[in-house]
Amino acid sequence: MAAQETVDHKYVYDFSEGNKDLKDLLGGKGANLAEMTNLGLPVPPGFTITTEACQAYLATGREPDGLAGQIEKHLESLERAMGKRLGDPQDPLLVSVRSGAKFSMPGMMETVLNVGLNDQSVQGLARQASGEGSQAASGGADRFAWDSYRRLIQMFGKTVCEVPGEEFEHALDEAKNAKGTSNDLDLDADDLRGLVDAYKKIFVKHTGREFPQQPREQLDLAIRAVFESWNAERAVLYRRQERIPADLGTAVNVVSMVFGNLGPDSGTGVAFTRDPGSGAQGIYGDYLANAQGEDVVAGIRNTVPLQELEQLDKSSYDELLGIMARLEEHYKDLCDIEFTIERGKLWMLQTRVGKRTAAAAFVIAGQLVDEGLIDLDEALHRVNGAQLAQLMFPRFQLDHEFEAVAKGIGASPGAASGKVVFTSARAVELAAEGESVILVRRETNPDDLNGMIAAKGILTSRGGKTSHAAVVARGMGKTCVSGADEIDVNVPAKRFTVAGQTVNEGDVVSIDGTTGKVYLGEVPVMPSEVVQYFEGSLDPEHIDNALVRAVHRIMTHADGKRRLAVRTNADTGADAARARRFGAEGIGLCRTEHMFLGDRRELVERLILARAEGEREAALAALLPLQRADFEEIFREMDGLPVTVRLIDPPLHEFLPPLEQLAVNVAVAQERGEDVAKEEALLAAVRRMHEENPMLGLRGVRLGLVIPGLFAMQVRAIAEAAVSCARGGGVAKPEIMVPLVGAVQELETVRTEAEKIIAEVVGDSGVEVLIGTMIEVPRAALTAGQIAEAAEFFSFGTNDLTQMGWGFSRDDVEGAFFWRYLELGIFGISPFESIDRDGVGRLVRIAAEEGRAARPGLKLGVCGEHGGDPDSVHFFHEVGLDYVSCSPFRVPVARLEAGRAVVETGGSDSR
Numbered sequence: 052m053a054a055q056e057t058v059d060h061k062y063v064y065d066f067s068e069g070n071k072d073l074k075d076l077l078g079g080k081g082a083n084l085a086e087m088t089n090l091g092l093p094v095p096p097g098f099t100i101t102t103e104a105c106q107a108y109l110a111t112g113r114e115p116d117g118l119a120g121q122i123e124k125h126l127e128s129l130e131r132a133m134g135k136r137l138g139d140p141q142d143p144l145l146v147s148v149r150s151g152a153k154f155s156m157p158g159m160m161e162t163v164l165n166v167g168l169n170d171q172s173v174q175g176l177a178r179q180a181s182g183e184g185s186q187a188a189s190g191g192a193d194r195f196a197w198d199s200y201r202r203l204i205q206m207f208g209k210t211v212c213e214v215p216g217e218e219f220e221h222a223l224d225e226a227k228n229a230k231g232t233s234n235d236l237d238l239d240a241d242d243l244r245g246l247v248d249a250y251k252k253i254f255v256k257h258t259g260r261e262f263p264q265q266p267r268e269q270l271d272l273a274i275r276a277v278f279e280s281w282n283a284e285r286a287v288l289y290r291r292q293e294r295i296p297a298d299l300g301t302a303v304n305v306v307s308m309v310f311g312n313l314g315p316d317s318g319t320g321v322a323f324t325r326d327p328g329s330g331a332q333g334i335y336g337d338y339l340a341n342a343q344g345e346d347v348v349a350g351i352r353n354t355v356p357l358q359e360l361e362q363l364d365k366s367s368y369d370e371l372l373g374i375m376a377r378l379e380e381h382y383k384d385l386c387d388i389e390f391t392i393e394r395g396k397l398w399m400l401q402t403r404v405g406k407r408t409a410a411a412a413f414v415i416a417g418q419l420v421d422e423g424l425i426d427l428d429e430a431l432h433r434v435n436g437a438q439l440a441q442l443m444f445p446r447f448q449l450d451h452e453f454e455a456v457a458k459g460i461g462a463s464p465g466a467a468s469g470k471v472v473f474t475s476a477r478a479v480e481l482a483a484e485g486e487s488v489i490l491v492r493r494e495t496n497p498d499d500l501n502g503m504i505a506a507k508g509i510l511t512s513r514g515g516k517t518s519h520a521a522v523v524a525r526g527m528g529k530t531c532v533s534g535a536d537e538i539d540v541n542v543p544a545k546r547f548t549v550a551g552q553t554v555n556e557g558d559v560v561s562i563d564g565t566t567g568k569v570y571l572g573e574v575p576v577m578p579s580e581v582v583q584y585f586e587g588s589l590d591p592e593h594i595d596n597a598l599v600r601a602v603h604r605i606m607t608h609a610d611g612k613r614r615l616a617v618r619t620n621a622d623t624g625a626d627a628a629r630a631r632r633f634g635a636e637g638i639g640l641c642r643t644e645h646m647f648l649g650d651r652r653e654l655v656e657r658l659i660l661a662r663a664e665g666e667r668e669a670a671l672a673a674l675l676p677l678q679r680a681d682f683e684e685i686f687r688e689m690d691g692l693p694v695t696v697r698l699i700d701p702p703l704h705e706f707l708p709p710l711e712q713l714a715v716n717v718a719v720a721q722e723r724g725e726d727v728a729k730e731e732a733l734l735a736a737v738r739r740m741h742e743e744n745p746m747l748g749l750r751g752v753r754l755g756l757v758i759p760g761l762f763a764m765q766v767r768a769i770a771e772a773a774v775s776c777a778r779g780g781g782v783a784k785p786e787i788m789v790p791l792v793g794a795v796q797e798l799e800t801v802r803t804e805a806e807k808i809i810a811e812v813v814g815d816s817g818v819e820v821l822i823g824t825m826i827e828v829p830r831a832a833l834t835a836g837q838i839a840e841a842a843e844f845f846s847f848g849t850n851d852l853t854q855m856g857w858g859f860s861r862d863d864v865e866g867a868f869f870w871r872y873l874e875l876g877i878f879g880i881s882p883f884e885s886i887d888r889d890g891v892g893r894l895v896r897i898a899a900e901e902g903r904a905a906r907p908g909l910k911l912g913v914c915g916e917h918g919g920d921p922d923s924v925h926f927f928h929e930v931g932l933d934y935v936s937c938s939p940f941r942v943p944v945a946r947l948e949a950g951r952a953v954v955e956t957g958g959s960d961s962r
């Protein structure tokens with residue numbers, strides 16, 4: 052935002068002028084202090100300097116015109132309200148200067164307390180503290196005043212002048228050692244006076260000047276330091292991680308000091324209106340007598356549970372509980388609170404809607420509905436898919452410290468422990484013996500499928516979130532860590548090395564697919580109750596589990612609200628069945644490639660090596676019944692629901708042995724004088740089919756146009772399976788999908804052939820087969836109007852659309868250099884994970900509009916990985932798609948987010 056430097060521009064707000072909705076301008080802390088002030092709660096008077104002032108300062112390197120005068124004016128009125136002057140030698144007003152951005156950034160930015168103390172006013176403060184009615188004896192008052200002064204020098208030095216904090220801490224330790232104590236309370240006024248001298252010397256040593264004695268100079272420098280702390284390295288890092296925009300700036304709160312360290316009738320504490328861990332109702336908090344807030348954070352002494360305040364100071368305790376109830380009622384949410392008691396008088400220093408765990412978010416939303424504070428729409432708004440996803444994964448019980456030995460990409464969440472194996476075959480063998488195994492590979496390929504199915508988890512040293520391992524593992528709901536590049540995998544030697552240690556086949560490792568962390572040895576794992584509920588093994592009406600009941604209630608509401616249907620990506624009957632239990636309303640993508648693996652590989656080789664017509668046809672004829680059986684199983688599981696089957700997509704050489712391996716085998720066999728005619732033919736075929744850029748080569752519809760009979764066989768298998776289901780009394784609703792189409796002519800050619808086969812097979816069975824296409828090549832998106840003429844539906848393949856839209860190889864780039872792009876802020880999240888709304892999203896939007904313009908009512912869906920990403924689901928809702936399709940485990944997340952999308956756009960859509 053541009054600096055706004057008119058003299059009239061308002062940069063400073065008294066607490067009585069703001070409210071909780073002004074977070075952009077006053078930051079979270081300032082807005083909520085204003086709200087509490089206006090509720091009549093006991094907030095120490097103060098004012099807030101706006102984020103706009105900070106933005107202007109950061110843009111120009113100086114305070115905007117008018118700011119100094121406005122601070123002066125507000126300071127004067129604060130002095131009038133308190134009946135004291137800042138730094139007055141007799142009776143000083145002291146203030147705290149605290150940061151407060153729109154989004155809470157705990158501990159990231161700066162605070163300076165006790166501003167206004169100097170060599171004179173410290174005496175005045177001591178006299179005040181020993182005043183009438185005080186429990187602090189005059190010795191205690193002296194002690195308090197000097198302690199406050201040394202805190203100011205310490206915080207000011209560290210924050211404003213970058214004096215290394217350890218030097219102050221060291222001096223404090225020395226003072227305690229000299230006294231033979233480890234407790235700061237044992238230091239008396241003389242000790243602290245000595246410490247102030249020591250601190251001042253440290254200050255001079257590092258800054259070359261005396262500690263400033265002018266209160267107003269202290270205040271101005273502290274405000275400036277808080278502005279600048281917005282760009283401190285740790286704050287920048289935190290914002291990037293939390294995706295907080297870099298240009299918001301922080302507000303600065305100048306608040307009259309109240310003291311929790313004035314004696315045993317004073318203290319400070321934090322409280323939550325409900326348990327932020329579980330959501331349970333009750334009183335949660337900590338209290339520390341005779342202390343200031345930073346002592347609690349620094350852990351200088353042990354706090355006591357908040358309940359104990361009832362014995363120490365019943366009237367403050369009762370008042371606090373009353374205020375907490377009032378705040379919850381007012382904010383209609385869990386609040387967290389910071390408070391101080393100064394000589395028996397309670398002061399509220401902060402409140403905000405409190406952070407909470409995923410479980411607490413659901414439980415609290417459910418409770419607030421029960422209490423009539425919010426409605427179900429609001430409850431739905433208050434939870435999110437990322438939280439639900441967290442609740443669906445088994446978790447490690449990291450009770451005692453397990454140290455990770457490597458960290459890769461959390462590619463498919465969950466927690467898995469098992470014996471390390473390096474080949475698919477060994478994974479299958481050991482799993483058959485009842486062992487849990489972790490399949491470790493440099494990267495996986497379609498050949499590893501059986502091993503991946505058998506394994507509890509998959510660990511690779513290469514590849515990103517859309518690598519083969521990641522996509523397939525997510526599809527199976529299996530834990531996967533990919534791209535753990537500290538791990539050096541040696542498959543022939545059956546071992547990997549990491550952090551100087553060697554892990555052999557059979558050794559146990561544990562992997563966390565959420566954090567990407569890898570542990571040596573077994574970490575115990577707990578199953579998810581929420582998954583048990585989705586699977587139907589926990590009945591929410593009959594169990595005493597607040598979380599499961601809340602999830603059930605909110606999911607039911609989301610289903611009632613959402614306009615988007617949710618389908619699943621599933622290639623097997625088992626996956627289809629599970630997804631259906633999770634609420635899938637059909638299959639949006641059945642990838643048929645795995646149906647060409649295993650013992651069918653030989654048939655694929657025959658198909659590729661065929662020279663004469665008859666050979667190819669024989670191979671296809673042998674594949675036909677196998678494919679038909681695959682489809683029958685899936686149609687059965689999805690009885691009555693649509694099933695989109697995609698014709699074969701990957702380049703065929705993926706189904707042949709790797710070139711290098713084959714070349715070595717042939718050379719060795721030749722050396723031995725063996726008959727290698729067959730292998731040679733295979734090698735020649737692999738060489739012939741070798742491509743430099745296979746992702747842009749002979750795949751998808753191109754295969755169907757080049758290899759006669761291949762698509763025809765698949766179309767026939769689909770149609771026959773549907774008819775067989777119908778004859779058995781079921782309802783199959785196949786939708787045949789053609790991959791990688793870029794021009795309508797490609798689709799028309801496939802369609803003409805397919806329609807003939809379908810007509811012949813379906814006859815009068817009543818089966819209806821739709822034919823549509825993926826939109827995953829940018830040209831298809833840009834010519835969607837033409838393509839729609841030949842398509843009954845579009846399904847956006849946003850993985851390839853992202854790959855080709857950005858020109859990013861989906862198997863390589865995430866691990867290779869995305870870290871740098873994220874660091875530079877070119878994007879805040881991988882575009883393979885969450886849809887790039889401006890670029891790839893624009894292609895989706897254009898294709899949806901032009902497709903529907905050419906063919907009104909054209910069915911639109913998405914089946915790329917983005918179909919299960921919360922933010923992307925909102926985008927697909929906005930664009931007007933009919934459904935999203937995602938891996939089985941993400942189906943509940945997509946249902947929830949599709950409901951939230953309606954609530955958040957203020958729509959009243961319901962199904």
Ligand code: PEP
Pocket residue numbers: 640642700827847848849850851852914915916
């Ligand atoms: C896509 O490209 O988005 C898609 C779903 O197809 P695949 O991931 O199989 O290439």
Ligand code: MG
Pocket residue numbers: 827848850851
């Ligand atoms: Mg694709």
